[in-house]
Amino acid sequence: MSLAQTDKYYLPQPSLWPIIGSVALLTMAVGGVMAMHEINHGLWVLLAGVAVLFFMMFGWFGEVIRDSEAGRYNKQVDSSYRWSMSWFIFSEVMFFAAFFGALFYTRVLSVPWLGESDTMQQLWPTFKAAWPTAGPGLTADGLKFTPMEAWGIPAINTLLLLSSGVTVTWAHWGLKKNNRMQLILGLGMTVTLGVVFLCLQAYEYHHAYTQMGLTLGAGVYGATFFMLTGFHGFHVLVGTTMLIVMLLRSIAGHFTAEHHFAFEAVSWYWHFVDVVWVLLFILVYWLI
Amino acid sequence: MSDAAHAHDDHGHHAHPTGIMRWLTTTNHKDIGSLYLWFSLIMLFTAGSMALLIRSELFEPGMQLMHPDFFNQLTTMHGLIMIFGVIMPAFTGFANWQVPLMIGAPDMAFPRMNNWSFWLLPVAGIMLLGSFWLPGGAVAGGWTMYPPLFIQGGVSYDLTILAVHIMGLSSIMGSINIITTILNMRAPGLTLMKMPMFVWTWLITAYLLIATMPVLAGAVTMLLTDRNFGTHFFNAAGGGDPVMFQHIFWFFGHPEVYILILPAFGIVSQIIPTFSRKPLFGYASMVYATASIAILSFTVWAHHMFAVGMPVAAQLFFMFSTMLIAVPTGVKVFNWVATMWKGSLTFETPMLFAIAFVCLFTIGGFSGLVLAMAPVDIQLQDTYYVVAHFHYVLVSGALFSIFAGIYYWLPKWTGHMYNETLGKTHFWLSVIGMNIVFFPMHFLGLAGMPRRIPDYALQFTEFNQIATVGAFIFGFSQLIFLVLVLKTIKGGAKASDQVWEGAQGLEWTVPSPAPYHTFETAPVVK
Ligand code: HEM
Ligand SMILES: [Cu+2]
Numbered sequence A: 001m002s003l004a005q006t007d008k009y010y011l012p013q014p015s016l017w018p019i020i021g022s023v024a025l026l027t028m029a030v031g032g033v034m035a036m037h038e039i040n041h042g043l044w045v046l047l048a049g050v051a052v053l054f055f056m057m058f059g060w061f062g063e064v065i066r067d068s069e070a071g072r073y074n075k076q077v078d079s080s081y082r083w084s085m086s087w088f089i090f091s092e093v094m095f096f097a098a099f100f101g102a103l104f105y106t107r108v109l110s111v112p113w114l115g116e117s118d119t120m121q122q123l124w125p126t127f128k129a130a131w132p133t134a135g136p137g138l139t140a141d142g143l144k145f146t147p148m149e150a151w152g153i154p155a156i157n158t159l160l161l162l163s164s165g166v167t168v169t170w171a172h173w174g175l176k177k178n179n180r181m182q183l184i185l186g187l188g189m190t191v192t193l194g195v196v197f198l199c200l201q202a203y204e205y206h207h208a209y210t211q212m213g214l215t216l217g218a219g220v221y222g223a224t225f226f227m228l229t230g231f232h233g234f235h236v237l238v239g240t241t242m243l244i245v246m247l248l249r250s251i252a253g254h255f256t257a258e259h260h261f262a263f264e265a266v267s268w269y270w271h272f273v274d275v276v277w278v279l280l281f282i283l284v285y286w287l288i
Numbered sequence B: 001m002s003d004a005a006h007a008h009d010d011h012g013h014h015a016h017p018t019g020i021m022r023w024l025t026t027t028n029h030k031d032i033g034s035l036y037l038w039f040s041l042i043m044l045f046t047a048g049s050m051a052l053l054i055r056s057e058l059f060e061p062g063m064q065l066m067h068p069d070f071f072n073q074l075t076t077m078h079g080l081i082m083i084f085g086v087i088m089p090a091f092t093g094f095a096n097w098q099v100p101l102m103i104g105a106p107d108m109a110f111p112r113m114n115n116w117s118f119w120l121l122p123v124a125g126i127m128l129l130g131s132f133w134l135p136g137g138a139v140a141g142g143w144t145m146y147p148p149l150f151i152q153g154g155v156s157y158d159l160t161i162l163a164v165h166i167m168g169l170s171s172i173m174g175s176i177n178i179i180t181t182i183l184n185m186r187a188p189g190l191t192l193m194k195m196p197m198f199v200w201t202w203l204i205t206a207y208l209l210i211a212t213m214p215v216l217a218g219a220v221t222m223l224l225t226d227r228n229f230g231t232h233f234f235n236a237a238g239g240g241d242p243v244m245f246q247h248i249f250w251f252f253g254h255p256e257v258y259i260l261i262l263p264a265f266g267i268v269s270q271i272i273p274t275f276s277r278k279p280l281f282g283y284a285s286m287v288y289a290t291a292s293i294a295i296l297s298f299t300v301w302a303h304h305m306f307a308v309g310m311p312v313a314a315q316l317f318f319m320f321s322t323m324l325i326a327v328p329t330g331v332k333v334f335n336w337v338a339t340m341w342k343g344s345l346t347f348e349t350p351m352l353f354a355i356a357f358v359c360l361f362t363i364g365g366f367s368g369l370v371l372a373m374a375p376v377d378i379q380l381q382d383t384y385y386v387v388a389h390f391h392y393v394l395v396s397g398a399l400f401s402i403f404a405g406i407y408y409w410l411p412k413w414t415g416h417m418y419n420e421t422l423g424k425t426h427f428w429l430s431v432i433g434m435n436i437v438f439f440p441m442h443f444l445g446l447a448g449m450p451r452r453i454p455d456y457a458l459q460f461t462e463f464n465q466i467a468t469v470g471a472f473i474f475g476f477s478q479l480i481f482l483v484l485v486l487k488t489i490k491g492g493a494k495a496s497d498q499v500w501e502g503a504q505g506l507e508w509t510v511p512s513p514a515p516y517h518t519f520e521t522a523p524v525v526k
Helices: A017-036 A042-069 A075-116 A118-123 A136-140 A153-176 A180-211 A219-251 A261-286 B003-013 B020-025 B029-057 B068-103 B111-133 B155-184 B197-228 B242-259 B262-276 B283-299 B312-340 B349-372 B374-380 B384-414 B420-446 B458-490
Strands: none
Touching: A017 A042, A017 B020, A017 B111, A017 B155, A075 A118, A075 A219, A075 A261, A075 B155, A075 B197, A075 B242, A153 A180, A153 A219, A153 A261, A180 A219, A219 A261, A219 B197, B020 B029, B029 B068, B029 B111, B029 B384, B029 B458, B068 B111, B068 B155, B068 B197, B068 B262, B068 B384, B111 B155, B155 B197, B197 B242, B197 B262, B197 B283, B242 B262, B242 B283, B262 B283, B262 B312, B262 B349, B262 B384, B283 B312, B312 B349, B312 B374, B349 B374, B349 B384, B349 B420, B384 B420, B384 B458, B420 B458
């Protein structure tokens, strides 16, 4: 397919999608707050907001894909997308940094302080400040949990994600050589690995909640464990969804060997999610 | 250009929606810039009215007008709205209008996302202001949202947390757009070190926003889960620590104050050379100073926490790093003064505001240095001295630069000159009013009057009464500004393309008012 390229920077027409997105987020926020305060129908309002958001994403991304396939994006637009995706990933890095920072702060600083200070000794004399902990108060109240072991499912998941990084790169090589079979096969394998990862993580969470006493409420260990791995898992979910879109687009014959930034952006994102996982594996699972 | 694309473009030009739909769906950087600026002005009057209510209550000791909890709601919302609803949107409005004009680009890099960045702000605004009518009222825990207080409130607290998420989303998308525009869409020949200072400061501000807004999002997410989902991030019983919130918050918060001032530096660095009829003194050092402020601003956050308790080594580190950051700030002040030195100065309203900025922002910088000394700050923390400090940097700093920028570029935007007499009246009333409100607060703070308190001891009465009088002078003189802007949009003397005799740069080469589409083919910069 030949993409007619223009020398002008493509400026889109006025668009309704953004304002639909705003309505979606307002509905979701109001619904979410209602649901958290157990106000009737809150969950439905939230879901309605989510539905509008999905509608908006379908419409908006669809428009971008059509613009791209019609050849309206020249080199300069392509380079805009590259810059923006890099900065977006940087913002994600900083989001995770907040939670890794919380892990570091509690583990290295504030939990040891709880063991040292005289006031705390008065309040909770039996408390031993050592990681992992559910904290002095919850422990005194009898909360018990088993920390998550690294060399079971988490190790398998590490292998899965690392191999998926390889398969997505292999798919990219295929695309660059114009070998569509390799592209589709590589993407298919990557999606499968992502889905298996998610299933194993769901199983691990279920096991933690039912067998190990390890919940979101299990003190600061439970909180950092679930928030870090949970946000990561959510990113894997989003990444897998985007990979599926790439797979469908590849089957539909989109992309050329030279012009396929959407694919590259998804693979950058996927590699980022991979790196976060390696950090999680080392800092959350392994070094306890 | 290919025929297909041509046909598409032509089709576009007569498909423009009109009326309200024009503003809801617009992808034009000038429209979106105006939306940001109007939103900011409306919020300025909203949060300003809250300030006047606060000052009225504080006119006398004892409780007269309101319930103390409502007083706390007012201080909290005043802070949140002024920062996220007034100063930040105003600067983003300037970026939208000016960055493409100053770098010779046809529009922002992502016009649709640009629209969304703006239209998320009214959503957050509805959520914040609407919470006044919810059971329990609006949030009353302070704009800094510290736990455990913030964990204990009602519905509006969750709504506020989500509003912060939405404003963060808006800022991140806006910043990605601005960075990409600056890095990728400059006219041929406009190298980085030839960019106008305003563009430079926004490039660095956008970087700060992308680096810190996600951290704020993380912090408030932890608040949300502590409130609703049983986590113990900020609860010592579960092994967490309320002080941890302050660390994460201020890791965002201090770079945030530079987000609120760097674009102001940029605006002032455009205006002073114009009215001095000399190029900016020490352009390269300005760029490096801005960059070093941005980097250092990540290493000073705990100067907001000296009284909370920290190991001595940490106190010393944060004390010295804070003092260090005053050095690049000083470089800037000297450069502005040196630009004026031996220039042929004239004092139109933009220049007056810019000069007031240089003088009064410097006072705020000095009180910042006083607060940076840990032993002194332990006395002054949470007193009116801090209130004085940040209002000198934010009102006579950020807000004055916004006024200066509006007076400076309004003729380019509307095609009309504003009324100079009205402008000067606005200026003098603002400068005098502002100093009457905030200067006495230094004395109140040194004497020990705590901030965020609706009642106070008798000996503080006189200075509080002076401050309240000043607040009403300052507040009502902003109506002059509103009238002036409306009058300038409606009519007035025709502005030339260059507008100001000493003005330099691409934005002054396009007609006044700037046409809807500019630089569709890029100009070449020598
Ligand atoms: C020379 C540069 C500056 C220094 C050394 C400095 C230092 C400080 C210190 C030490 C505090 C903490 C006071 C306390 O809570 O006890 C503070 C508070 C504050 N500063 Fe600055 N500052 C500087 C510039 C700025 C600028 C440019 C802005 C904004 C445009 C700003 C905005 C604020 C705000 C909003 C607070 C109060 C936050 C709160 O507790 O609500 N500062 N500053
Ligand atoms: Cu600070």
